[in-house]
Amino acid sequence: MASLGLVSDPDFPSHVADSLAESLPRYLTERLDEAEWSIELVSDPVAAGRSSGKEILDATERQRRLHGWDYAVGVTDLPLRQEKRPVLADIGQEHERVGVISLPALGGFQPQRRARQLLASVLAELTGNDDRTDNGLYSPPTEVLAPIRRERASSDSIAVRYRSTRRRGRARLLSGMVRSNTPWRLVLGMSGALAAALATSVFGLTSSTVWQIADMLGPFRRGLLVVLAVALMATWLIVTHKLWEKPRYTADREQRMLYNSSTALTIVTGVGCLYVVLFAANLAGSLFLIDPELLSSSLGGSIGIGNYLGLALAATSMGVAAGALGSGLEDDATVRRAAYGYREAQRRANQQQTEQREQTGYPDQAGVRQQTEQQDQNGSREGTEQDSDTER
Structure with missing residues (x-):
């Protein structure tokens, strides 16, 4: 039996991950070589503070090692883009057993179904299964509305990337951002x-x-x-x-x-x-x-x-x-x-705090760094305590 951890941002991504955990085991068994899959959920507020695919992959890898999973996939509502093209998923190069999927790039309609299809493709990459044509991800309507392209990434941290085209993918990305809110x-x-x-x-x-x-x-x-x-x-x-x-x-x-x-x-x-x-x-x-x-x-x-x-x-x-x-x-x-959803609300709150600090004068950088690290540690402990109630 293969174990999979879904590390999600709080709020909307957690709801999507919860839906995936119910439908994934049978779905994956039908499409991948493993006979059985066990799914565990973790809502990580620390990972929700990261601002790039690499940082989310690093946070997901830490959760994978902490829980002893075979594979781990981050589920985020961060709108990832590369060269102005929306990114649907990244598969780690440095961390070979983790990946991340970006929900906004899937669009505002049927996010659970599309996330399930994309997650099956990501797991096929992680497990070495090359069959990526059987899960509906490359359906004719998708190719017309917002084609998905798989490519090797020129990065030390990312091995494979799934992205959409710039113009049509941007419209779908925008609808997904609204849905995430x-x-x-x-x-x-x-x-x-x-x-x-x-x-x-x-x-x-x-x-x-x-x-x-x-x-x-x-x-x-x-x-x-x-x-x-x-x-x-x-x-x-x-x-x-x-x-x-x-x-x-x-x-x-x-x-x-x-x-x-x-x-x-x-x-x-x-x-x-x-x-x-x-x-x-x-x-x-x-x-x-x-x-x-x-x-x-x-x-x-x-x-x-x-x-x-x-x-x-x-x-x-x-x-x-x-x-x-x-x-x-x-x-x-x-x-x-x-x-807004959790991630975007936190990002906006940080911007407002920055403005307030500028108006009242910056604290020393060491104090800011120490406070940030303490918040991350507190968030990590809170997320770990909550995980015990949500694991399945």
Whole structure:
């Protein structure tokens, strides 16, 4: 029996690794020479602080030796790129029994299925099985949307690399970065914004003036109202909480564009989810609370479902606009946790800490280095303690 360790970043990669652990044993048995596989999971916050494929491979190798696994694969949501091309996986040269897969490069749809296919190819490399055509990784749709290429890496630390093409792969990478941020969590992650949105929506549903304004709006202006409300809250969140990536932190212009594009899409998607949920609640509330005769007497005409839809849309737009102001009551850390996954939230927090240190004066470098090493050691101990509960 061969043992495999999956060393994942916390948050979304851990969920993917947990799904893989359930389906992998049988999947690998059908495609690789080993008769049986045992899978163990480790969520490593220290590895989540690394910023390159080589560093993640080193951290994964340390976990492999610590647990005595035959093979180990890191599962990360770090968007890896090489020569401006998205990297799906790296197989170690210096560490011959470890590899790493980058979830964002797999795209935003069906990440578990694609991660399983890619992991089977990575394990085929690690075990010396050359059959890489049987797992669906090179399917015709993939070749059309974002072709995957296997190549020998010109590096002392990486033996084999799986990468995508630059242009088509970049679109898939961007969608994967948004998926890793799980934007729908934005709905419940900011209690202040949600409370302001709900309170304002209730006011809109009970105001006869809002009823009349909603009835006068045509389809075009209603659609424009929705776009403006979502754009207002998204822009407010990005600007107020300093979510825009600055050139000083990411010198690579294309990488910076990816970070900023993923932030904008994540926030817009999250606010869109908030709008849909709030609209459904307002529509249900208006149908339940507002009698058709009362609405008819206020609007002066026959009442249909279209009137209730327009009313719910107007109240929702008011609520989302108020939610933008309510989000100003949230601290930056709360917004980062709601808008990003663990790794990206930590990276943004480190940037903010750097700015704060610059404003107050740098501590001595030895103190900074000692503090960083202590945090890494604490994170490693915490990750090891958590591993005992998640191993399987």
